[in-house]
Amino acid sequence: MKILVTGADGFIGSHLTEALVTQGYDVRAFVYYNSFNSWGWLDQSPLEIKKNLDVFAGDIRDPYGVKEAMKGCTHVLNLAALIAIPYSYHSPDTYVDTNIKGTLNIIQAARDLNVEKVVHTSTSEVYGTALYIPIDEEHPLQGQSPYSATKIGADQMAMSFHRSFDTPVSIIRPFNTYGPRQSARAVIPTIISQLASGKTTIKLGAIRPTRDFNYVKDTVSGFISVMESSKSVGEVINIGSNYEVSIGETAEMIADIMGVNLTIETDEQRLRPEKSEVERLWAENKKAKELLGWAPKFGGKDGFRNGLEETIEWFTNSKNLAQYKADVYNI
Numbered sequence: 001m002k003i004l005v006t007g008a009d010g011f012i013g014s015h016l017t018e019a020l021v022t023q024g025y026d027v028r029a030f031v032y033y034n035s036f037n038s039w040g041w042l043d044q045s046p047l048e049i050k051k052n053l054d055v056f057a058g059d060i061r062d063p064y065g066v067k068e069a070m071k072g073c074t075h076v077l078n079l080a081a082l083i084a085i086p087y088s089y090h091s092p093d094t095y096v097d098t099n100i101k102g103t104l105n106i107i108q109a110a111r112d113l114n115v116e117k118v119v120h121t122s123t124s125e126v127y128g129t130a131l132y133i134p135i136d137e138e139h140p141l142q143g144q145s146p147y148s149a150t151k152i153g154a155d156q157m158a159m160s161f162h163r164s165f166d167t168p169v170s171i172i173r174p175f176n177t178y179g180p181r182q183s184a185r186a187v188i189p190t191i192i193s194q195l196a197s198g199k200t201t202i203k204l205g206a207i208r209p210t211r212d213f214n215y216v217k218d219t220v221s222g223f224i225s226v227m228e229s230s231k232s233v234g235e236v237i238n239i240g241s242n243y244e245v246s247i248g249e250t251a252e253m254i255a256d257i258m259g260v261n262l263t264i265e266t267d268e269q270r271l272r273p274e275k276s277e278v279e280r281l282w283a284e285n286k287k288a289k290e291l292l293g294w295a296p297k298f299g300g301k302d303g304f305r306n307g308l309e310e311t312i313e314w315f316t317n318s319k320n321l322a323q324y325k326a327d328v329y330n331i
Contacts, residue, residue, distance in 0.1 A: 002026045002072055002074050003028070012174075012177055017045075021053065034057075063108065073113075081098060085147045086270075099150035104157055106158075111165050119171075120172070122236065124238075125151060126143075129277075134282045135238070162234050174239045177215075177219045178311060179216030180311055185331055188250065188311065189315065192254060193326040195254065196258070204270060212244055215304075215311075218241065222294055225292040238287060240283020242284065243300050
């Protein structure tokens with residue numbers, strides 16, 4: 001097996017790439033081309049990881065580079081995407097190019113090159129606000145932001161190739177992944193980085209919505225399970241903890257772990273438009289358990305707290321915290 005990981009320089013992608021190399025897989029890491037020759041978070045990977053990586057710098061939006069990167073690969077794990085919801089409000093065209101056209105480039109090349117499997121990354125945001133709970137894979141899709149709309153389009157494009165040409169596509173649908181290296185545009189790093197920088201009054205958007213937070217180690221094991229299982233072809237599979245918690249409760253748990261008396265201020269610029277806010281997410285993960293034998297190791301309240309403790313330990317390292325701008329709203 002030769003595995004291509006797109007988006008390998010990002011938050012989840014770097015953790016996934018490291019796990020695959022550690023497990024002995026032959027990995028090609030597709031990173032976003034830049035003139036600094038930066039490999040993103042992979043720059044901070046242990047030397048033994050980097051020595052065993054085949055790195056390809058390119059752009060998911062370019063079909064020629066994508067096809068070149070995929071040559072000789074048997075499996076493709078497609079994580080490359082634009083994911084920030086606020087940024088999608090004012091720059092939606094970039095999301096169409098990256099998320100939809102980028103996915104098309106991957107699956108068209110997979111068809112041409114007879115790749116054995118493509119694991120395409122979806123998101124729980126495609127479900128919108130829960131119409132029923134827990135949310136299973138049959139839940140209606142609701143594009144409540146330009147971001148989620150493009151992810152719905154990307155998912156449908158990927159699955160259309162499976163239905164039309166029998167391209168071996170699996171769709172993994174992670175719920176709200178968190179952990180070390182995550183961008184401060186996400187709520188958990190936002191909370192931790194503000195508290196770690198000495199603030200006790202922090203700025204957040206809406207704290208009423210609920211999420212199903214999935215620790216990055218569980219998300220990574222979900223990707224590997226989907227990749228390795230022959231039963232996953234043609235399937236959409238939720239990867240979530242099956243534990244619902246509000247943003248406000250999450251902030252209180254983080255403050256408790258960090259030993260801080262917390263005050264929350266609502267920052268208007270962090271609020272989504274009313275009809276765009278996803279009010280409730282709660283994953284049904286039964287399909288992953290039955291089809292893949294996957295189950296979260298950081299599930300439930302205790303598991304969530306354990307994941308937060310590991311995340312806080314990483315963020316409160318001064319070297320790591322210095323890479324974040326706690327006093328700036330990051331979209």
